[in-house]
Amino acid sequence: MTRTTHKRGGAFLLEATLPEEIFVPEMFTAEDRLIGKTAEQFLHDRVLPHTEAIERGDHALVRQLMLQAGELGLLAGDVPEVYGGLGLSHMVEALIAEKLNFQQSFALTHEVQTVLGALPLLYFGNHEQKSRYLPKIASGEWIAGFALSEARSGSDVLGMQTRATPSSDGRHFILSGEKMWITNAGIADLFTVFARTGEKEFTALLVQRNSEGLSLGREEHKLGMHGTSTRRVVFEEVKVPRENVFADGMGHHAAFCALNMGRFRLEAGAVGGLKQILALCASYAKQRKTFGRPIGDYGLIRHKLAEMAAHIFALESMVYRLAGDLEEAFSGIVPDSEEAPTRYRAAAEEFALECCAVKVIGSEVYSYLADEAIQLHGGYGYTEELPFARAWRDQRLLRIGEGANELLRIAVVTQLMRRGQTGILPLWQAMAEAESANRPLVAPAEGKDALATIADAADGAKRSALLLLRELTQREEPWREAQEIVAAIADVIGAAYGLESLYLRCLRCLKLTDRSAEPLLLSAQVAAIAYADTAYRAANYAVASLGIGMPMSANRSLEKAMEALRLNAWNPMQLRRRLAEVVLEADGYPNV
Template identity: 45%
Template structure:
């Protein structure tokens, strides 16, 4: 019988919106063990010495080289970091696996090859394969002997994955499933040996299968892509392809469980990969800004450039805080699930909302950093002879991978409401208490908040209130039809994401200050202050748009009055703060976390 996770002893997924957390409760990069740091450094050295010099050759579609690099990654244990030792992996914790993903994010399009192998290609077998299938495939996948791919999308079914047309039927002798159909956008498609394929048994039971390359399985020509040119992307054609019945993943008709749960893992790993890319882009942008002279001085001395470097650093640092806070939640839940694979997957599913937040936030932060990198490089940023051009092209796909950002934005409030209706998240009582506060506001207090980042802590608390107020108002008006109000849902998601990021940054900065002193934490405190004051303005603007779409008249005026009260703040000198943040990186001539 499968082990269960007692989530009552853990942080409930999505509860950040209605509960306060304390610095000692969250994982931050400052908590990494020496072993975890060594794993990160091993990965970084492999990427910088073996992979990055090979990127130009990979972009010429040298798939033999891609396989060689996967084998080398396998020799270092990087492919099987989170795979149990009994199947040839290292059995490492989730944090170590995420640190590997982060540092592989430095490797341009090889990160896609690596992610398809270790994530969506391998994990369905690990979590849903039969014992026979696990022992047959996993040891050879973690060494890189076999290359894996994931075949879900079709020409007519992208975000709507369950609309797939590929079919599977049981052979007359009951020994094989016979698959027919065509899949699109298959990463590693041109040279993979093993595919996780989704098809409908008897035309209606959506199911997952392990399919080996063999008779009837062919791939189309390589796609001519905007970016990630060093990764293979092809169509996959299945014509009466046979796969043994023991290669069924999970149960017939339960393929959606595989597809959606594996995407949760993929989303937070993708966020970590984006983080690694952002750190490298910022590092190179700072170095270039110091080297490039105009008007007799380095461009890094100009305020306009400092503002860009500072904002790139802020989003990178806040993104990192948010990624590892989420990984810490997953780590605790997975640890509580012992060794049972399905229980581990349920533990990860608990934080599906947070995984979607990470995916959207980090992919968009990454795009921002890439865009500003090009701008700092100027005309050279547009040249393929300089790193900014490739970074810009490669970053764009991340907003489409693992479910588009639009889909994930709608999932964020949707999953919270679903959990509330199931009684798994006390969202409704919290919303009712908030509406009582909105309708009967208490007398204003003139007492100043005390403690480190007190004003920002109040802003984060109020950002959560705004998100909850907007979500509750929309849910009350539209009821079951809320899922059709996509613009409103996406606006609410933006508020929720900023609230989560604000709190994550505050918790990390306070934790650093508590351990190292406020002087040592000064730069982190500045980054947190700038981020929070910018974020509350975004929250206010987004909430105005959403509230005007869901209410009118006296109700709208009441809600807008509450919004003004919640988002009221005294501006800080963000110009001086950004200059100070940028100066630290410019002086070091590198990215510093």
């Protein structure tokens, strides 16, 4: 199939991506790394020492820390220079999120400020609105909130009941309704509020905290994220000046675009939080002794350490590949031009599928590895003396926030199908040709045995996903009603993205560095076993659920696709043991 002339969201499934087309974290410049180091030092020097107070709900302290972060430029990356920001790349913004994550309450406050609070206005607001508010958000002078969710319309955004009605004199909108689960509510100076203005029209409004008729509920008593302020926000006929209204009739698009970026940024943070967890686990495994030996000597502990390192490597590979694609999509936008909203919307929607897939994978990996860290530490891990109980509680939100994972699995397939139906992607042609060996879906492996095996698995996962999509669309019943099958296919698609990202990062890095390739290849191989197993299990579930309508050729193709990384391809125990040695030698995540 002819390659697309520029990257399109979802196209990775239909064609081969070349290694030189992706960004990998090994490409960061010295200046980029200095910004990341600034964020890391800020976390360790100014935030983590106050963890106890933050977790007690000292929101005045959190506000002070946000102002300090603003003074260092850590809130200004997404805001263009013309509006008082730094205009950093998506890759560097992901790096900042990564470095700030280990205090997850502060990290979530930061994410709402810089992504959900700033981006709807940046993408859809007019020049005057952006000039008035974005400098305050970028500096930390004002704290931002994002008021979207309601009690009866969490994931069903279009079911919101909050209404904004023009006043009789046309100078205001009268806002009435109630928003729920609003992060930063207790410290926010400015809320971006989404409201219904017609039967199917939605609008965004900038509402200042001191507006008459705005009130807050009590702080929610949450499982985790104890350091964030989370309250209901009630609007009782609040008069919002017309000049504070933007995205008129397009408010749902403003919300969805911000959520796409939020999903990506949350999982960039997950990379950093997991690296910190692994470092603590490696240190404990070397110091803690049982039966006269460090527990790091034992096979099952090494299994956990290797799984952590491999899954972090895979998530990191996907996050920064996506960051590079987003940077390309947003390049060339003039933020204060008349066409900026149209260009911003197109860019923020382009890789929505990948944002959803990475969010699902990253949030579930965080959950799995935080739990494993508790297990590795035994009784100590179950106490509040160590940070793992807090990490486990806090990460649990990630599978719910920015769209529940069940919804996002459906969205992965829905968005892909929509792009095929509208002609953006040649999806139906790809489904028809999925079994053709003459149609490469993965870049050549260049004769490297380990990488060739990963490439085969990535190619097979792609073909399996396309074949399953073909069979799904041929069902007599509406395919959207078969949610279990749709979710399984989404898992195959996500695994395909992960496998190819592993493979492409290895190819790219082997050309970038003269360092030993062992940590790189070990991490990729161990992660590839897990991702291939995910693809194989999910695809088999989908095949079984599709029933007798699934042709035998598709079954054979599925078998061939997955046998490349069956457990008899490599010795997974030996791979994990050697990777664990590398982790212990590095005192944490190995520098690949």
